[in-house]
Amino acid sequence: MLIGAVLLGCLVIGVPIFAGLGIAAMVELLRSPVPLTMVAHSLFSGVDKFPLLAIPCFVLAGGIMGRAGITEDIVRVMRILVGGAPGGLAVVTIISCMFFAAISGSGPGTVAAVGGLLIPAMRAQGYRTDFAASVAASGGTLGILIPPSNPLIIYGVLAGVSIGDLFIAGILPGLLMGMLLTAVAVLVSLRRGYRGAGEADGAGLPAALRRGLFSLLTPFIVLGGIYAGIVTPVEASVIAVLYALLVGLLVKRTLTPALVWEALSEASTICGGLILIMGTAIFFGQFLALEQVPQRLAGALTRLTGDPTVMLFLIASFLLVIGTFMETLSTIIILTPILLPLVRQLGIDPIHFGIILVVTSEVGFLTPPLGVNLFVACNLTGRSIEQISREVIPFILALVAGLVLLILVPQIPLLLVR
Amino acid sequence: MLRFVLGNAERVLANLCLAGLVLVLALQIAFRYGLGLGLSWSEEVSRFCFVFFVYVSASLAVQKATHLRVSFFVDLAPEAARVWIRLAGDLIWTVFNILVVISGVLLVERMIRFPVYSTSLFLPLAWIYAVIPLAHLLMIARLAERYWRDGLGEPAVRGGKTEEC
Numbered sequence: 001m002l003i004g005a006v007l008l009g010c011l012v013i014g015v016p017i018f019a020g021l022g023i024a025a026m027v028e029l030l031r032s033p034v035p036l037t038m039v040a041h042s043l044f045s046g047v048d049k050f051p052l053l054a055i056p057c058f059v060l061a062g063g064i065m066g067r068a069g070i071t072e073d074i075v076r077v078m079r080i081l082v083g084g085a086p087g088g089l090a091v092v093t094i095i096s097c098m099f100f101a102a103i104s105g106s107g108p109g110t111v112a113a114v115g116g117l118l119i120p121a122m123r124a125q126g127y128r129t130d131f132a133a134s135v136a137a138s139g140g141t142l143g144i145l146i147p148p149s150n151p152l153i154i155y156g157v158l159a160g161v162s163i164g165d166l167f168i169a170g171i172l173p174g175l176l177m178g179m180l181l182t183a184v185a186v187l188v189s190l191r192r193g194y195r196g197a198g199e200a201d202g203a204g205l206p207a208a209l210r211r212g213l214f215s216l217l218t219p220f221i222v223l224g225g226i227y228a229g230i231v232t233p234v235e236a237s238v239i240a241v242l243y244a245l246l247v248g249l250l251v252k253r254t255l256t257p258a259l260v261w262e263a264l265s266e267a268s269t270i271c272g273g274l275i276l277i278m279g280t281a282i283f284f285g286q287f288l289a290l291e292q293v294p295q296r297l298a299g300a301l302t303r304l305t306g307d308p309t310v311m312l313f314l315i316a317s318f319l320l321v322i323g324t325f326m327e328t329l330s331t332i333i334i335l336t337p338i339l340l341p342l343v344r345q346l347g348i349d350p351i352h353f354g355i356i357l358v359v360t361s362e363v364g365f366l367t368p369p370l371g372v373n374l375f376v377a378c379n380l381t382g383r384s385i386e387q388i389s390r391e392v393i394p395f396i397l398a399l400v401a402g403l404v405l406l407i408l409v410p411q412i413p414l415l416l417v418r
Numbered sequence: 419m420l421r422f423v424l425g426n427a428e429r430v431l432a433n434l435c436l437a438g439l440v441l442v443l444a445l446q447i448a449f450r451y452g453l454g455l456g457l458s459w460s461e462e463v464s465r466f467c468f469v470f471f472v473y474v475s476a477s478l479a480v481q482k483a484t485h486l487r488v489s490f491f492v493d494l495a496p497e498a499a500r501v502w503i504r505l506a507g508d509l510i511w512t513v514f515n516i517l518v519v520i521s522g523v524l525l526v527e528r529m530i531r532f533p534v535y536s537t538s539l540f541l542p543l544a545w546i547y548a549v550i551p552l553a554h555l556l557m558i559a560r561l562a563e564r565y566w567r568d569g570l571g572e573p574a575v576r577g578g579k580t581e582e583c
Binding site for chain 1: 428432443446471472473478485487488490492493503504508510513514515521528547
């Protein structure tokens with residue numbers, strides 16, 4: 001129990017999460033006969049895991065694509081296709097987010113890429129800024145549900161579940177959430193009288209398609225191989241980088257070596273504070289397992305209820321609360337080893353659980369005080385968290401409705417798997 | 419020149435590690451799907467590039483103050499107390515890093531006395547594992563540098579609270 005108390009104490013006073021996990025396990029280690037060298041060993045082996053390589057590669061690919069102008073091509077086509085509907089640009093934003101989510105594994109990354117283009121466009125057509133910002137922030141949450149997905153990679157490594165299967169399980173829930181968010185955007189737009197942009201005539205469609213052909217192919221190139229079972233997620237992430245370079249350097253000729261370097265720097269900075277948490281988390285997990293904390297927790301909770309669905313609702317509610325003030329990836333890293341034995345014991349499919357975990361993280365992206373997607377939307381618009389978060393409530397409700405549906409109907413994520 | 423190296427060492431090194439691992443994996447893919455040959459060394463090299471990338475970029479994240487932490491509760495405290503809470507947190511962090519450095523040095527020293535080699539290229543693992551104590555030492559240095567520069571005040575966070583997940 002000491003180990004948990006030290007961790008909580010460290011997190012509350014703002015010790016970086018990786019060091020908090022490390023020092024908590026260290027306290028246990030120093031009281032035990034385990035040699036000190038185990039720390040360095042765990043920190044190395046915790047990170048020395050091949051599937052994790054996909055994370056910086058997908059981040060890098062997203063950075064290169066943004067700089068190469070691939071997002072612009074996608075948005076142009078979507079504007080022509082669905083821009084004429086009521087609340088056209090809001091719908092375009094969400095559909096473009098879905099498309100970009102199939103290239104990027106990150107939520108905030110998706111908000112930045114799509115919101116950067118479409119929030120100004122929505123404002124220009126008289127949409128309220130806070131509404132425009134919350135559409136982009138909520139659409140961006142799909143970045144981690146529609147594969148590829150950084151949280152699903154981490155979860156797969158920790159839970160020992162095939163990452164390819166997890167990616168495939170994310171497709172239908174991703175489409176479902178996309179539709180729910182679109183419905184909310186349309187309803188709000190109808191009530192406020194935001195009209196379409198009158199670009200649905202399709203006149204410019206062939207030209208836009210021709211211009212954006214290579215960009216539009218990106219998700220299919222990146223993910224096709226995974227769905228077909230030909231390439232591993234790591235290989236797919238490298239193919240994404242190479243394809244982005246190819247399109248940017250040779251086809252569109254928008255990339256320069258300086259921009260590629262900039263994308264590398266961005267990926268290094270983003271991953272720097274993040275992936276090393278895996279190292280201390282593995283170290284922490286070893287002592288947690290030694291103390292049998294997950295087993296004892298599972299024992300206590302199963303006495304409460306033995307019903308898998310009720311348990312999933314309990315866990316999901318707990319995660320929604322945690323998600324308001326904890327960053328999502330660290331939550332998944334800390335809680336997966338603790339909750340997984342419980343989940344397995346109740347016969348819940350770990351793939352189903354992974355999707356539930358990611359959907360609660362999506363809500364966590366949008367709930368203050370710590371909602372990373374809201375921060376990005378704030379940076380893009382100069383509005384405050386309080387102002388935007390009022391407009392984001394209907395979207396949160398839609399995501400929660402989707403979450404309930406996904407808990408009740410495990411077939412939605414599991415249908416396409418195997 | 420020296421100032422550039424001191425200011426950007428981790429960034430340049432991390433970028434090169436990342437570019438290197440992409441390159442090695444690209445080669446692996448080309449060989450497997452193009453020529454139908456499996457490379458025996460590519461996975462190992464890319465994994466080691468990755469571990470270097472992770473820990474070198476972690477030091478970069480200290481420099482940029484982008485390590486993930488829970489700031490919610492600290493922000494609830496009164497302004498005057500926050501400085502000391504932050505300092506306490508960073509001290510705990512430093513203690514952890516010092517213990518990791520000691521642990522890493524002990525491990526590397528043992529690996530030099532009783533050499534262990536990697537499975538496919540027979541690289542001496544002592545040199546690969548050395549990144550753990552080195553990077554954690556570097557993080558302490560960057561943290562000290564930040565206090566030297568900014569004093570006890572709020573660390574200057576570039577662009578938002580946390581960037582990614």
